[in-house]
Amino acid sequence: MLKTQELTLNLGPHHPSTHGVFRCVLNLEGEYITKAVNHIGYLHRGLEKLAESRTYTQFIPYNGRLDYVAGMLNEWGYVMAVEKLLGITEEIPERAEYIRVIVGELQRLASHAIYFASMALDVAGATAWFYGFRDRDEILDVLEMVSGQRLMHNYMRIGGVAADLPDGFEEKVRALLDKLPACIEEYEGILIGNEIFKARTIGVAPVSKEMALDYGFTGPNLRASGVDYDLRRDEPYSVYDRFKFNVPVRQGGDTYDRVLIRIEEMKESVKIIEQALKDLPDGPIMAKVPKVIKPPVGEVYSRIENAKGHLGFHIVSDGSTKPYRTRIYSPCFVNVGIFPEMAKGLHLMDAVVALASLDIVLGEIDR
Amino acid sequence: MEKSFFINVADALRNWLTNSLGFSATATDLITTAIWTLVVILFILMNLIVLVWLERKFSAFFQQRRGPNRLGPAGFLQFPVDIVKVLGKEDIIPAAADKRVFKIASTTLFITALLAWAVIPLGDGVILKDMNIGLFYFIAIGSTSTISFLMGGFASNNKYSLIGGMRTVAQMISYEIPMVFSLLGVVMMVGSLKLSDIVAAQKNIWFIIPQLVAFVVYFISTVAETNRGPFDLAEGEQELVAGYFTEYSGIRYAIWMIAEYGNLVAVSIIASIMFLGGWNAPFGLTFIPPFIWLLLKIYFMIFLFMWVKWTYPRIRIDHLMHFGWKFLIPVSLANILVTGIGIYVYRMITG
Numbered sequence: 227m228l229k230t231q232e233l234t235l236n237l238g239p240h241h242p243s244t245h246g247v248f249r250c251v252l253n254l255e256g257e258y259i260t261k262a263v264n265h266i267g268y269l270h271r272g273l274e275k276l277a278e279s280r281t282y283t284q285f286i287p288y289n290g291r292l293d294y295v296a297g298m299l300n301e302w303g304y305v306m307a308v309e310k311l312l313g314i315t316e317e318i319p320e321r322a323e324y325i326r327v328i329v330g331e332l333q334r335l336a337s338h339a340i341y342f343a344s345m346a347l348d349v350a351g352a353t354a355w356f357y358g359f360r361d362r363d364e365i366l367d368v369l370e371m372v373s374g375q376r377l378m379h380n381y382m383r384i385g386g387v388a389a390d391l392p393d394g395f396e397e398k399v400r401a402l403l404d405k406l407p408a409c410i411e412e413y414e415g416i417l418i419g420n421e422i423f424k425a426r427t428i429g430v431a432p433v434s435k436e437m438a439l440d441y442g443f444t445g446p447n448l449r450a451s452g453v454d455y456d457l458r459r460d461e462p463y464s465v466y467d468r469f470k471f472n473v474p475v476r477q478g479g480d481t482y483d484r485v486l487i488r489i490e491e492m493k494e495s496v497k498i499i500e501q502a503l504k505d506l507p508d509g510p511i512m513a514k515v516p517k518v519i520k521p522p523v524g525e526v527y528s529r530i531e532n533a534k535g536h537l538g539f540h541i542v543s544d545g546s547t548k549p550y551r552t553r554i555y556s557p558c559f560v561n562v563g564i565f566p567e568m569a570k571g572l573h574l575m576d577a578v579v580a581l582a583s584l585d586i587v588l589g590e591i592d593r
Numbered sequence: 594m595e596k597s598f599f600i601n602v603a604d605a606l607r608n609w610l611t612n613s614l615g616f617s618a619t620a621t622d623l624i625t626t627a628i629w630t631l632v633v634i635l636f637i638l639m640n641l642i643v644l645v646w647l648e649r650k651f652s653a654f655f656q657q658r659r660g661p662n663r664l665g666p667a668g669f670l671q672f673p674v675d676i677v678k679v680l681g682k683e684d685i686i687p688a689a690a691d692k693r694v695f696k697i698a699s700t701t702l703f704i705t706a707l708l709a710w711a712v713i714p715l716g717d718g719v720i721l722k723d724m725n726i727g728l729f730y731f732i733a734i735g736s737t738s739t740i741s742f743l744m745g746g747f748a749s750n751n752k753y754s755l756i757g758g759m760r761t762v763a764q765m766i767s768y769e770i771p772m773v774f775s776l777l778g779v780v781m782m783v784g785s786l787k788l789s790d791i792v793a794a795q796k797n798i799w800f801i802i803p804q805l806v807a808f809v810v811y812f813i814s815t816v817a818e819t820n821r822g823p824f825d826l827a828e829g830e831q832e833l834v835a836g837y838f839t840e841y842s843g844i845r846y847a848i849w850m851i852a853e854y855g856n857l858v859a860v861s862i863i864a865s866i867m868f869l870g871g872w873n874a875p876f877g878l879t880f881i882p883p884f885i886w887l888l889l890k891i892y893f894m895i896f897l898f899m900w901v902k903w904t905y906p907r908i909r910i911d912h913l914m915h916f917g918w919k920f921l922i923p924v925s926l927a928n929i930l931v932t933g934i935g936i937y938v939y940r941m942i943t944g
Contacts, residue, residue, distance in 0.1 A: 235752050243831050257756065257910065348831050350822060350907035356656035416904075422823055423906050574756070575909050578832045 232260065235574075239268045243348055243578045247588040250565065252577070259577055262569035264562060269592040277552035282308050282519045283384060285552070290378035293558065293590040295340045296533040298333035298369065300590075301382035302326055306463065307528035307539035308384045311521040317513040322386035323465045325511065327502045328399065329372060329381065331495040335406070336365040337533035338488045338495075341585050345485055346417050348582035349426050354417040361409045364402060371395055384519060386512035396503060403496055403503075410492050418489065427482035431568045431580035434479060441564045444557050445535025447584060450487040451479035457531035469501045481576075481583040488585075520547055534558055534585050558590040598882070599715070633710045637855045642672045644854050648899060655903040682843035687750055690840065694748035699841065699848040702741035706855035709734045713862050714788055714871075715884060727788040728780065731863060732773055735818070738856065739765045742820075742827060745849070746837035757836025760910055761827040764817055767917040768824075772814035774925035775807040778932040779867050792871030799870040804932070808868045810925045812897065815860040817913070820853060822902035826910050861894035862887070869893075 233254040238244030247268040253261040273292065277285045289304045290297030309315050343358025366376045371392050373381035381388050417423050433443070438451035448455060456473040458466040474490035476483040521543040529538035535557025542551040561584045569577045603625065610621045646661075646669055653660025661668030686695055712727040714720035724730055739762055746758015780786060782803070783794040794800075801808050817824040828836040838849045865871060869890045872883030908916070 233752060242834060346906065350825070350829075350831055351905070352652070353656045353903050354906070356658060360657060417906065420906060422908050425912055426906065426909055573909060573911065575829070575832050575907075 257574045259569045262566040269588045273593045281547045287380040293587045296337040299532045303530035303537045305382045310528045311526040319510045321509045322511045334533045336362045385515035430481040432480040442560045446487045450483040452477045484583040556590040651899045652903045679847045684843045689750045691748040698745035702852040705738045706852040728786040749840040753833040757833045768814045768817035771921035771925045775810040778804045778807040795870040801868040823905035861891045865890035
């Protein structure tokens, strides 16, 4: 009888597929995983604590550092929470809300494009990776027009947005929207429909409905497991109740479904932006908000459908200019929690793909 | 038929060495062999220059980017710059590595890649040793490269490298079998293992036509043999960082790459010789020299390899094994059977 020995392998933090800051200690039997233990915190910057030593307005730019591939949505989530705390949710000008929807959905598209790209790279489809980045770059061009920044936008403000849409913005977005469906079709051609990709993802690391709910999945990962729940439709915030869009749901919950659901969501985002652009009203872009924000004593919990799931902000106010306590509920942190259970019994190659399919961004996990 | 330019040069050299300088026959053989080896190394390196550039340009083309375009015309001087960079890098050997094995692993791969060239003809008669077991020798030498990969993977004392090395063994030994079987069909039709005979037999019809299945099997197997995508599991950069050469840096890393490209050219030449008519000119276009034809066919094959690599995602190792053992081997065996029956029937008809 041959003697075999279990191998302990550090997947990360220096490993290319764990984005450089995530560490998972794997026990391997051959190339099959018998045990996985997550280690996080390599990117920990104490953002929640930072929030408590800054004024409400000063913390807005830090949100871009949370989920740095969907910064606009994070800012939006934060300013929404503060607005709720101030009780000015109703006073936000319509134009500002529409602009928020447009840039938010653009950011969601960009985030899903990067998801597709990194997913492709994790199955070694380097060409498909470039396709995703090509489209993301064009979306970022548009976002740069409004905020002057490509990654850390700092565009949302408590009570509205920082600046009105620049000239030529609408035309540029329309041109982009005309192009995107064809690009998404291209994703399907280069990767999604590929037999090798299907073999690598179908049936790999399935998450059942119950398991997804138990682990607190939200967002696309939850919907891939068959739970039809989307904050934009079920607890509409901003002006989402005015748009017609579908919430894609898939039943399998495997890696393939998690990829497909995002591709389908991209198509829906395109629809939302088209409607928002069509109905974009004129008017102010900022509510009347005091220069120094001093919310009344109390606390608030507000959440937003981020590109990766529910991003929640729990803010406690003591009536001063700085929050007494800020707590961020981040979807990536929740999603990565399932990885040890998911990885058990998987092939090493599949584990990398399964991890990619969860759509983790370490800035949000470590905060 | 008129003798090739290379043979004329070689003959002139031999005459000069024996008649003018008075060397013995053995000494002349030794000197000409040394010169031929040098020519082969130069040929591999020249190919390398083109291949590295082509790989960058092709991948850029498939990925809708520009690729290198700053150094020299169309980025052609990228290669010398890369060489300078690679030479300038520190040669790092992990503290706990098996240093001796670590050092020779990449070199042995290069040597096996070089040895295979002994029987590879670059034209009619332009060959170091036109052995009657040429093809057999090529396959035998080719399969020894497995040990170099394992050496590199094992000696690094790195778990990623070890897994990469192990994968190589599983993959290369498995795919060696369908590769050999796919070549057998051609050997049966020609009745010789001599590469020049095989080319001569394709005067009228290239073997890719009667042996199309074998060609496809050969192509797939050699993708695995040369460790190129989608079968580049030994490197597996997404899960194994870089697999067996994770710990190699600088010139040692470069030697792995040179050997890999050397192997790539070698299997492309064998494909051209076995299936694409070797240096035979198609459609009677004989005014183009045979060597150029061979080169064109080699580069066509290389283009196919690159096309596949930059299109497909990577296959999983157990899928790869299933595919090799349960699909390619039966198919290649069936091809041998059908070829045998075909030859029998052909002989019955022609008498």
